[in-house]
Amino acid sequence: MTRIPRIAAAMLALAAVAAASAQQSPAPKSSADGIAEYRAMLADGNPADLFVAKGEALWKTKRGPKNATLERCDLGKGPGVVKGAFVELPRYFADTGRVQDLESRLLSCGETLQGIAAAETAAAPFGKGEQANIEALVAYVASESAGMKFSLPQGRAEERTMYELGKRAFFYRAGSHGFACASCHGEPGKRIRLQELPDLTKNPGDGVGFAAWPAYRVSSGELWGMQRRLTDCFRQQRFPYPGFGSDVTIALGVYMGVNAKGAASTAPSIKR
Amino acid sequence: MPDPMRIRAQAGADNKATVRVLMAHEMETGQRKDAAGKIIPAWHIQQVSAKLNGKEVLSAQWGPSVAKNPFLQFMVKGAKAGDKISISWIDNRGETRTDEAVVT
Numbered sequence: 001m002t003r004i005p006r007i008a009a010a011m012l013a014l015a016a017v018a019a020a021s022a023q024q025s026p027a028p029k030s031s032a033d034g035i036a037e038y039r040a041m042l043a044d045g046n047p048a049d050l051f052v053a054k055g056e057a058l059w060k061t062k063r064g065p066k067n068a069t070l071e072r073c074d075l076g077k078g079p080g081v082v083k084g085a086f087v088e089l090p091r092y093f094a095d096t097g098r099v100q101d102l103e104s105r106l107l108s109c110g111e112t113l114q115g116i117a118a119a120e121t122a123a124a125p126f127g128k129g130e131q132a133n134i135e136a137l138v139a140y141v142a143s144e145s146a147g148m149k150f151s152l153p154q155g156r157a158e159e160r161t162m163y164e165l166g167k168r169a170f171f172y173r174a175g176s177h178g179f180a181c182a183s184c185h186g187e188p189g190k191r192i193r194l195q196e197l198p199d200l201t202k203n204p205g206d207g208v209g210f211a212a213w214p215a216y217r218v219s220s221g222e223l224w225g226m227q228r229r230l231t232d233c234f235r236q237q238r239f240p241y242p243g244f245g246s247d248v249t250i251a252l253g254v255y256m257g258v259n260a261k262g263a264a265s266t267a268p269s270i271k272r
Numbered sequence: 273m274p275d276p277m278r279i280r281a282q283a284g285a286d287n288k289a290t291v292r293v294l295m296a297h298e299m300e301t302g303q304r305k306d307a308a309g310k311i312i313p314a315w316h317i318q319q320v321s322a323k324l325n326g327k328e329v330l331s332a333q334w335g336p337s338v339a340k341n342p343f344l345q346f347m348v349k350g351a352k353a354g355d356k357i358s359i360s361w362i363d364n365r366g367e368t369r370t371d372e373a374v375v376t
Contacts, residue, residue, distance in 0.1 A: 045343030049278050050296045221340035 031194040039270055048139055048216035048268035051223045055140025058133055064114030073109035075102070075141065086145035087265055090253045092156045099162045101253045103227045104245035106137050122244040126228050138214050138225040142267040149264050150211060152257040159254065162247075166255025169248050170200070175238035181252070183237075185209075200256050207266030210256040215269045223268065226253055279373035281357045289351035289375050291322065293344040293359050301336040316364060320344065323358045324351055351375050 059070045059082075075085035076093070090101035096108050107118035110130075121130040154160055173180040184190060185200040198209035205211075214225045224232075230249045234242050242248050275296035283289045295317065302314025314336055322330035329348050344359075351357070353375050360370040 045292060045294055045345070047294060047296075047341035047343070050275060050294055050341060053278060054275055054296075 031191075032196045035194065035196075035272060038272060042218065042270050046216060046268070046270045047221070048143075048214070048223060048270060051136045051139035051216070052143045052268060055136035055138070055143075058136055059140055064110065064116040066113065066115040068113050068115075070106075070109055070113060070137070072113060073106070075105060075109075082141055082144045084145055084148055086142045086267070087148045087150045088152055090162070090250050090257065091153050092158045099158050099250055099254060101226060101245070101250045102138055102141060103134060103225055104250060106134055106141075107245055118245075126231075127222055135214075135223045135225060135228075139223055139268045142214050142265065145265055146267065147264055149262050150257055150260045152254065152261070154258060162251045162254040163258050165247070166251035166253070169252055170255055177238055179237040179239075181233065181237075201259060203260050203263050206264040207269060208263070210253075210260040211263040211265045212267065212269045212271070214267050215271045217271050219272060224271075274367055274369040277359060277369065277371040279357060279359055279371055281351070281355075281373050281375040283351060283353045283375050284347075287352070288347050288349050289355070289357075291344075291346055291348060291357055291359075291373075293322075295342050295344070295359075295361060295369075297341065297361075297363065299336070299338055299340045299342065303336070314364060317342070317361045318364050319362045321360050322346070322348070323356075323360075324348055325356050326358075 062069050072079045074080075074093070074095075075082060076088055076091045077083075077085050086102060089105065090099050092099050093105065093108070095112075098104075100108065107121055110116040110121060111118040116130060121134065124131040127135065152159075154163065170181040171186075173183070180186075182201070184192065184197050187201075188199040188204075190197045190199075198204035200209050210226075213229050214223060216223050227244055227249055230252060231242065231244075234240070277296065278294040279291065280293075281289050281291045297317055298315055299317065300312055300315040302311065304312045306312050316336050316338065317334045320330070320332040320334060321328055330346055334342075348357070355375040356372055357375060358370060358372040360368060362368045
């Protein structure tokens with residue numbers, strides 16, 4: 001074989017490659033694609049699983065002054081029913097006379113069933129002592145509803161009031177920078193640096209926004225529930241600390257949760 | 273006692289199994305300072321060992337550069353469904369944890 005046909009063959013091959021790539025026209029990868037790829041790589045070994053395992057053990061362990069487990073805790077679907085409870089929270093509870101989210105409900109159960117003072121747990125710093133247990137329990141309860149669709153009850157007046165309250169809190173501008181939740185999460189296509197922001201005034205999609213928490217945060221190696229997520233949103237807005245399990249945080253949860261109706265929960269998910 | 277590991281072992285083609293391990297550990301480097309300016313002492317896993325039916329198939333020495341809550345994945349030859357995989361680690365405080373999983 002001579003040299004020329006070989007070069008010609010090589011050129012033909014090159015031309016074929018060029019044609020193929022022109023056909024596919026590789027669109028520049030967006031930052032969201034990059035982050036999604038990164039999450040997919042991490043998802044197989046999501047350390048949130050460690051919190052789920054810890055939470056499941058805690059749920060079934062006798063603890064507190066009353067030496068009882070949480071297995072009789074009513075999360076809204078009857079005592080001891082965990083599966084599917086997460087995607088219907090926050091909701092109204094007759095025994096406490098309040099609309100409660102998962103974290104505040106766990107505080108109530110801890111107090112009534114185990115005798116662990118709810119006020120003390122609420123006042124503890126995130127990630128420390130009893131708060132660390134709450135994080136694990138939150139991960140466990142959420143994991144039992146993974147893949148299910150959000151469907152918060154709005155049948156009671158209290159629940160509808162909380163939705164309205166949450167809506168007002170969401171659009172309420174305050175603080176030194178005149179921020180509201182809606183400043184960042186009120187319309188689609190916004191981002192902070194490379195982080196795309198979900199539009200929380202409607203259903204942003206499966207596993208986005210409200211449907212993505214609790215989540216393991218790789219950057220800090222912590223598991224964050226919705227309470228901690230909201231507390232950090234308040235901090236970023238230069239608002240005062242809202243209080244763990246406070247009505248305003250629950251109201252925002254109702255607002256986002258009702259808006260996310262039909263979105264599948266991926267919690268506990270993984271975040272950078 | 274340290275928190276448990278999560279171990280998944282799946283038998284695949286060519287008589288090989290894929291093992292995925294998540295370990296719960298702080299993995300403190302010894303380089304960081306706390307709010308008071310004091311150095312947070314190093315606390316990390318130093319030795320990892322994997323056994324297939326009691327026979328060691330992997331041993332590793334780890335240092336402070338391994339991330340918090342480490343994830344370890346490896347393939348092991350000759351492992352079939354029903355075999356036992358056991359993972360142990362020892363950290364620099366002498367604490368240790370061993371967990372076992374069955375290959376599926």
